[in-house]
Amino acid sequence: MAITLRDVSFSYDGNKKILDGFSIEFPEKGAVCLMGPSGCGKTTLLRLIAGLEHPQSGTVTGLEGLRAAYVFQENRLLPWMTAFDNVAIASGGFGRQPDAAVWLEKMGLGGNQLKRPKELSGGMKQRVAIARALAAKANFIILDEPFAGLDISLWQQISDMILTEYSDKLIILVTHIPEQAVALKADVIKLDGPPLRFA
Amino acid sequence: MRRFTITLKSNKLFKGLVAAVFWVGVWQLISMAVAQELLVPAPLAVLSALSGLIKTMEFWRITGISLARIMLGFLSGIAAGCIAAALTTRFKAADCIISPFLRIVRATPVASFTILALVWINNDWLPVFISFLMVVPIVWSNLESGIKQIDVQLLEMAKVYRLGFLKTLIFVRIPSVMPYFMAACATAMGFSWKSGIAAEVISRPGLSVGRQLYNAKIYLETPGVFAWTITVVLISLCLEKLLAAAAKKFGSRFNA
Numbered sequence: 301m302a303i304t305l306r307d308v309s310f311s312y313d314g315n316k317k318i319l320d321g322f323s324i325e326f327p328e329k330g331a332v333c334l335m336g337p338s339g340c341g342k343t344t345l346l347r348l349i350a351g352l353e354h355p356q357s358g359t360v361t362g363l364e365g366l367r368a369a370y371v372f373q374e375n376r377l378l379p380w381m382t383a384f385d386n387v388a389i390a391s392g393g394f395g396r397q398p399d400a401a402v403w404l405e406k407m408g409l410g411g412n413q414l415k416r417p418k419e420l421s422g423g424m425k426q427r428v429a430i431a432r433a434l435a436a437k438a439n440f441i442i443l444d445e446p447f448a449g450l451d452i453s454l455w456q457q458i459s460d461m462i463l464t465e466y467s468d469k470l471i472i473l474v475t476h477i478p479e480q481a482v483a484l485k486a487d488v489i490k491l492d493g494p495p496l497r498f499a
Numbered sequence: 500m501r502r503f504t505i506t507l508k509s510n511k512l513f514k515g516l517v518a519a520v521f522w523v524g525v526w527q528l529i530s531m532a533v534a535q536e537l538l539v540p541a542p543l544a545v546l547s548a549l550s551g552l553i554k555t556m557e558f559w560r561i562t563g564i565s566l567a568r569i570m571l572g573f574l575s576g577i578a579a580g581c582i583a584a585a586l587t588t589r590f591k592a593a594d595c596i597i598s599p600f601l602r603i604v605r606a607t608p609v610a611s612f613t614i615l616a617l618v619w620i621n622n623d624w625l626p627v628f629i630s631f632l633m634v635v636p637i638v639w640s641n642l643e644s645g646i647k648q649i650d651v652q653l654l655e656m657a658k659v660y661r662l663g664f665l666k667t668l669i670f671v672r673i674p675s676v677m678p679y680f681m682a683a684c685a686t687a688m689g690f691s692w693k694s695g696i697a698a699e700v701i702s703r704p705g706l707s708v709g710r711q712l713y714n715a716k717i718y719l720e721t722p723g724v725f726a727w728t729i730t731v732v733l734i735s736l737c738l739e740k741l742l743a744a745a746a747k748k749f750g751s752r753f754n755a
Contacts (some may be wrong), residue, residue, distance in 0.1 A: 349660070350659050351658070352655050352658065352659065367661060368659055369659075369660075370656075370659045372652070372655075374652060376652050376653060376655070376656040378653060378670060378671065378674070380674045381670070389660070389662065389666070389670060390662075391658040432660075435701075436660060437681070
């Protein structure tokens with residue numbers, strides 16, 4: 301079943317509506333890129349899909365039994381854990397998770413598995429966060445400005461990995477850079493707001 | 500690098516030694532000026548009282564029992580403080596009921612509690628109870644602010660990746676709160692030891708440093724009072740150092 305928002309309204313403080321009767325249906329597989337000005341409500345939409353926020357009215361359906369992987373704008377790594385453990389913890393088995401090593405290797409972080417986030421550069425931390433999302437074996441993936449701080453050749457490589465790993469699953473991307481949508485072969489949906497609407 | 504740290508260490512030691520010599524000198528001068536051992540005994544008299552004490556088996560037994568008694572209060576206080584913090588941050592009703600009580604406990608002088616508790620509690624257990632009572636509010640208030648400071652973004656990450664209650668507790672919540680917990684232990688340790696000894700002076704359990712302090716005072720053995728006080732201070736310093744070392748060892752793991 302496709303992830304669908306129907307007549308969803310949402311506000312953080314009860315005053316300013318970020319979503320006001322917004323509806324959208326995502327495809328079951330393939331990549332979708334949400335584009336729009338900063339603050340238009342894209343991240344809120346992602347948070348509703350991830351179950352981090354609940355609509356004040358309207359419904360979000362199609363999420364039953366689905367696990368999400370989420371690359372946040374911030375890396376959100378656990379500072380007291382190594383890069384390896386940060387990836388392994390999201391993929392179920394903590395401690396011994398060969399996948400975690402494989403993904404870190406693919407991200408070019410093979411030699412940094414036992415480093416803590418504070419020992420890594422901003423770009424490296426972001427790559428650990430992406431490795432965590434890829435190792436999670438989720439049913440769909442949410443990417444909120446996932447390539448910030450990464451150079452172009454790197455995000456093109458990573459886009460290919462994401463496409464391979466999530467080939468028959470839904471990929472939701474938020475970015476301001478059209479080339480990133482192209483790299484992920486995503487259908488672009490232009491948005492505006494708030495409240496969030498199709499542009 | 501190694502040479503540098505050694506110089507730094509010996510430099511610190513040297514400074515400490517200079518300070519100690521200075522203050523013992525001041526003490527000597529005061530005792531000479533007062534010229535009454537009963538009021539201010541000379542450092543040498545205290546040293547001989549102390550060296551006389553530490554040669555006896557009794558001294559070690561008494562100190563050990565006092566330490567065990569107060570540690571029992573300290574550890575149970577930590578446990579209760581943790582439970583209280585978990586409850587007051589989780590349940591509004593618990594916050595309404597427990598928080599004001601702990602704030603009052605924190606503000607009440609040790610002596611008031613000790614005298615009150617003397618009526619209800621056996622002399623041997625009073626110092627345990629008092630040090631327990633001193634520790635709970637410290638641990639509670641530190642942990643409460645620690646729990647409130649847990650990074651919401653990390654909790655959201657845990658939710659999205661479905662870490663579940665136990666993994667989130669072990670890998671996100673507890674490490675987040677750890678620095679606050681270590682700080683609470685360090686502060687509470689000194690408090691519980693000193694208030695525990697104060698409670699012993701008032702309740703005077705059979706074998707206790709407090710009773711020895713009290714007896715030395717009653718029998719006008721001022722060097723003895725000083726010697727026991729020095730013992731209390733030394734143990735306090737040792738406990739502090741021990742805890743600081745533990746905090747350094749475990750605490751650094753959790754620093755962001």
